Amino acid sequence: MTxxxxxxHRRYAHNGPALIRVEEVFRRYPTxxxxxxxxxxxxxxxxVVCIIGPSGSGKSTLLRCVNGLEPIDRGRILFGxxxxxxxxxxxxxxxxxxxxxxxxxxxxxxxxxxxxxxxxPRTVLRMAHAAVEARARALLDKxxxxxxxxxxxxxxxxxxxxxxxIARALAMEPRAMLFDEATSALxxxxxxxxxxxxQQLAREGMTMLVVTHxxxxxxxxxxxxxVMENGQVLEEGTPARIFGGPRLARTREFLQRVEHAPHDxxxxxx
Amino acid sequence: xxxxxxxxxxxxxxxxxxxxxxxxxxxxxPCAVVVALxxxxxxxxxxxxxxxxxxxxxxxxxxxxxxxxxxxxxxxxPSEFGILLPGLATVAxxxxxxxxxxxxxxxxxxIASIRAGQWHAGRALGMSEIQxxxxxxxxxxWSRVLPETASMWVELFKETSLVSTLAVADLTYRALAxxxxxxxxxxxxxxxxxxYLVLAYPQAKFCDWLYRRQRxxx
Numbered sequence: 001m002t003x004x005x006x007x008x009h010r011r012y013a014h015n016g017p018a019l020i021r022v023e024e025v026f027r028r029y030p031t032x033x034x035x036x037x038x039x040x041x042x043x044x045x046x047x048v049v050c051i052i053g054p055s056g057s058g059k060s061t062l063l064r065c066v067n068g069l070e071p072i073d074r075g076r077i078l079f080g081x082x083x084x085x086x087x088x089x090x091x092x093x094x095x096x097x098x099x100x101x102x103x104x105x106x107x108x109x110x111x112x113x114x115x116x117x118x119x120x121p122r123t124v125l126r127m128a129h130a131a132v133e134a135r136a137r138a139l140l141d142k143x144x145x146x147x148x149x150x151x152x153x154x155x156x157x158x159x160x161x162x163x164x165x166i167a168r169a170l171a172m173e174p175r176a177m178l179f180d181e182a183t184s185a186l187x188x189x190x191x192x193x194x195x196x197x198x199q200q201l202a203r204e205g206m207t208m209l210v211v212t213h214x215x216x217x218x219x220x221x222x223x224x225x226x227v228m229e230n231g232q233v234l235e236e237g238t239p240a241r242i243f244g245g246p247r248l249a250r251t252r253e254f255l256q257r258v259e260h261a262p263h264d265x266x267x268x269x270x
Numbered sequence: 271x272x273x274x275x276x277x278x279x280x281x282x283x284x285x286x287x288x289x290x291x292x293x294x295x296x297x298x299x300p301c302a303v304v305v306a307l308x309x310x311x312x313x314x315x316x317x318x319x320x321x322x323x324x325x326x327x328x329x330x331x332x333x334x335x336x337x338x339x340x341x342x343x344x345x346x347x348p349s350e351f352g353i354l355l356p357g358l359a360t361v362a363x364x365x366x367x368x369x370x371x372x373x374x375x376x377x378x379x380x381i382a383s384i385r386a387g388q389w390h391a392g393r394a395l396g397m398s399e400i401q402x403x404x405x406x407x408x409x410x411x412w413s414r415v416l417p418e419t420a421s422m423w424v425e426l427f428k429e430t431s432l433v434s435t436l437a438v439a440d441l442t443y444r445a446l447a448x449x450x451x452x453x454x455x456x457x458x459x460x461x462x463x464x465x466y467l468v469l470a471y472p473q474a475k476f477c478d479w480l481y482r483r484q485r486x487x488x
Contacts, residue, residue, distance in 0.1 A: 069390055096396030106391035110409045120395040123405050172395060 025075035050218035053228035099169030159190025280461035287444030306373035331371035380415035
């Protein structure tokens with residue numbers, strides 16, 4: 001595990017361009033709700049950035065904007081050196097390089113676990129059948145579900161479904177992964193298995209943008225923590241600084257509230 | 271008195287009509303499914319004017335009686351518009367328009383019932399909207415609308431009997447013709463009922479089976 005000093009150093013030593021760069025993004029829903037009000041953040045290559053904050057603060061909206069599933073009204077989002085857009089071939093090309101994991105799993109219920117994981121390579125990358133199957137099996141093995149290849153999503157526990165969903169996203173060999181409250185819909189006893197897979201990914205150097213209520217995960221895995229409230233970034237910093245001595249009273253209040261929340265599962269120590 | 275020989279003799283006479291009934295059902299249903307899917311997609315995703323047009327088309331055919339629709343096509347189209355189609359083609363066209371109107375509402379509800387997250391999951395993999403529709407949304411919607419579609423099939427099988435009023439020689443037409451020959455109304459109409467029952471009952475049972483199967487899956 002990296003120390004806070006190392007993490008701080010890594011963060012500030014970055015000179016190269018960020019992999020994900022969100023610049024002054026605004027998003028107002030057709031209903032009139034202002035979900036994002038000038039949000040900026042950066043994720044460098046190989047970094048785990050955790051986004052925390054109360055419900056309705058715009059975290060999930062921000063994540064959907066990053067891969068263009070949700071349009072933005074103002075500002076811009078860059079992935080590498082390309083601007084993220086909502087529609088068209090260019091938008092799809094970027095989306096292929098960004099994996100996404102949803103709170104409600106969103107596995108395809110009419111396909112087996114193997115079929116789900118192979119769907120991206122098969123339909124989007126148009127890979128040959130044998131190559132698709134080999135990749136899908138390897139990824140199911142990686143998330144510890146090699147024996148569940150032929151199971152339908154419905155036959156799997158929540159934690160298993162979410163691990164299949166992670167494997168499905170990884171099958172596109174993305175450069176970055178977005179996690180939208182990936183453990184919020186899980187039974188407490190299966191939260192750990194999903195967090196472990198995420199932690200393993202982080203160790204392997206995957207660039208990750210993680211919206212989470214798991215403060216234990218943010219504290220021990222994140223390189224950088226962004227606190228959001230009301231569609232804005234309240235403050236950001238290394239986990240040590242955010243959890244050790246937040247500058248703002250509102251951040252302190254939020255952290256005190258979630259520290260006492262029952263669903264904060266701890267991540268297995270490395 | 272029920273005359274058994276007359277009852278039994280009726281069946282061979284019905285046979286040629288049966289062929290027309292089955293042909294009509296087999297022709298109409300697949301066409302209606304395709305048209306219904308296009309109507310449903312138009313109402314869900316097309317620009318407003320086209321969606322409204324599709325809605326008008328659906329409501330017009332849902333809100334008028336099938337018998338009237340068939341008569342209108344059969345008598346008004348040739349006399350007022352000079353469009354003269356063979357009788358079978360005319361009634362097939364009418365049935366396709368009618369059945370697709372009802373089916374499209376079913377399809378529309380089925381497609382709309384697939385939650386947005388499924389679209390997001392497909393598109394997050396880099397799929398186009400068309401890929402997401404055909405790979406993700408449609409297979410799920412299809413399994414939801416299948417039971418309703420199957421019972422529509424049985425309904426159609428029986429409703430084709432209306433075409434007998436337009437000199438299309440289906441099962442019912444043959445029976446009514448036979449009745450005017452031998453005046454054995456009781457035997458002939460009972461034979462007709464038995465013919466429909468024997469053919470439709472397995473189809474209805476098949477629908478029940480689809481309903482049960484679908485319940486387990488969801």
